[in-house]
Amino acid sequence: MNRTLYVALTVASSLVFGCDDRREADASSDGGSAGASVTTAGSPASGGSDGTGAERGLAESHADYFPIGAAVGSWHLDNLSDVLDRDFNHLTAENAMKMADIHPAEGSWNTAEADRIADFARDRGWKLTGHTLLWYRQTPAWMFEGITKGDSASLETLKGRLKAHIDTMIERYADVVDNWDVVNEAISDQSGKTYRDGAEGSTWYDLFGSEEYIYWAYKYAYDALEARQAGSAGGKLYYNEYTATVKVDKILTLLGSLEQQGIHVDGVGFQSHENLTWPSTPDLQTAIDRFVAAGYKVKISELDVTVYSDYSTGSFVPQPEVTFTPELEATQAERYRRLFELYRQNRDAITSVTFWGISDDRTWLDSEPVAGRNDHPLLYDDAHEPKAARASIMTF
Ligand code: GLA
Numbered sequence: 001m002n003r004t005l006y007v008a009l010t011v012a013s014s015l016v017f018g019c020d021d022r023r024e025a026d027a028s029s030d031g032g033s034a035g036a037s038v039t040t041a042g043s044p045a046s047g048g049s050d051g052t053g054a055e056r057g058l059a060e061s062h063a064d065y066f067p068i069g070a071a072v073g074s075w076h077l078d079n080l081s082d083v084l085d086r087d088f089n090h091l092t093a094e095n096a097m098k099m100a101d102i103h104p105a106e107g108s109w110n111t112a113e114a115d116r117i118a119d120f121a122r123d124r125g126w127k128l129t130g131h132t133l134l135w136y137r138q139t140p141a142w143m144f145e146g147i148t149k150g151d152s153a154s155l156e157t158l159k160g161r162l163k164a165h166i167d168t169m170i171e172r173y174a175d176v177v178d179n180w181d182v183v184n185e186a187i188s189d190q191s192g193k194t195y196r197d198g199a200e201g202s203t204w205y206d207l208f209g210s211e212e213y214i215y216w217a218y219k220y221a222y223d224a225l226e227a228r229q230a231g232s233a234g235g236k237l238y239y240n241e242y243t244a245t246v247k248v249d250k251i252l253t254l255l256g257s258l259e260q261q262g263i264h265v266d267g268v269g270f271q272s273h274e275n276l277t278w279p280s281t282p283d284l285q286t287a288i289d290r291f292v293a294a295g296y297k298v299k300i301s302e303l304d305v306t307v308y309s310d311y312s313t314g315s316f317v318p319q320p321e322v323t324f325t326p327e328l329e330a331t332q333a334e335r336y337r338r339l340f341e342l343y344r345q346n347r348d349a350i351t352s353v354t355f356w357g358i359s360d361d362r363t364w365l366d367s368e369p370v371a372g373r374n375d376h377p378l379l380y381d382d383a384h385e386p387k388a389a390r391a392s393i394m395t396f
Pocket residue numbers: 024025026094184242271302364
């Protein structure tokens with residue numbers, strides 16, 4: 001699937017967006033080149049060791065703060081279950097719960113991978129993020145088949161299909177999902193426009209002729225949870241978005257409009273596909289403060305830190321592949337350290353911190369925004385050795 005990624009850069013107080021066409025390639029790269037390897041086992045600082053000689057993991061070191069999640073597929077369970085057990089205690093299905101993957105034809109379900117991820121979590125007493133019930137991407141063609149834009153009978157059919165999808169997802173996974181990305185990426189990247197419309201790829205908006213579909217997604221999710229167990233929807237409904245720091249006003253508009261229609265969304269997922277400098281930690285703090293002031297929680301839902309900044313001029317200028325030198329590794333580690341310092345300072349607001357992957361040999365950033373360019377955004381390198389980034393967030 002193709003997607004358009006916008007990475008916003010602040011230039012003084014104005015915002016400049018760049019875009020490029022990207023393949024939906026979550027961790028489809030099989031990697032190959034070995035990156036720098038930094039051994040951190042037995043790190044003596046507070047987060048790294050419990051003093052008994054046994055290494056503490058990342059989740060354990062953050063037990064008083066928030067769960068530490070990873071987005072995974074079967075590949076991760078096959079190849080990195082030891083790292084999962086060491087460092088994580090929360091999971092997101094990288095693709096397996098997306099509508100096109102799990103519900104490829106009407107009434108036909110492909111639950112094997114999602115079930116496996118859910119069982120992996122259940123076995124350990126972990127929880128999952130339900131990612132995602134409605135997204136303008138990775139939606140199967142059948143969902144929109146035969147639907148006529150603006151035609152009310154057609155829209156009832158579309159709503160019925162969406163409801164059936166959401167009801168089934170909640171029935172199957174509600175026991176293990178502690179938060180649902182009910183809607184993903186519904187906000188426009190363009191100034192002067194709040195909602196992503198058909199011109200920005202949202203068939204949902206296009207067919208409804210408005211953002212009304214967002215209301216129905218939350219309504220169906222809320223009702224399905226409540227029908228299962230009264231009171232159980234509380235704390236579980238999230239809205240997930242990228243470049244959240246520059247979309248605060250628009251997201252608050254969306255959330256406010258849902259409140260007016262009787263739907264309380266519990267929190268906002270900051271996808272947090274960050275680079276080495278953007279967004280700044282003060283800007284992140286301001287965004288968190290604004291959501292908290294308006295009564296919402298925040299989660300960090302898809303964290304990775306690319307070593308590239310293809311948008312530093314304000315438009316997309318792909319950078320050539322770099323070598324992951326010890327200096328670059330140290331710069332990235334410092335960036336991760338500052339981000340985690342900020343997250344911990346906001347532990348009352350932040351409900352989870354989830355990485356979009358585990359090791360650099362399996363990252364969507366090897367395919368997007370520049371296909372075939374090696375990136376190094378995660379905590380473990382291509383050889384599955386811990387990087388300096390991991391050590392930097394273990395010690396505090
Ligand atoms: C978005 C989506 C994720 C994943 C990433 C990376 O952020 O929410 O599910 O697809 O893009 O591709």
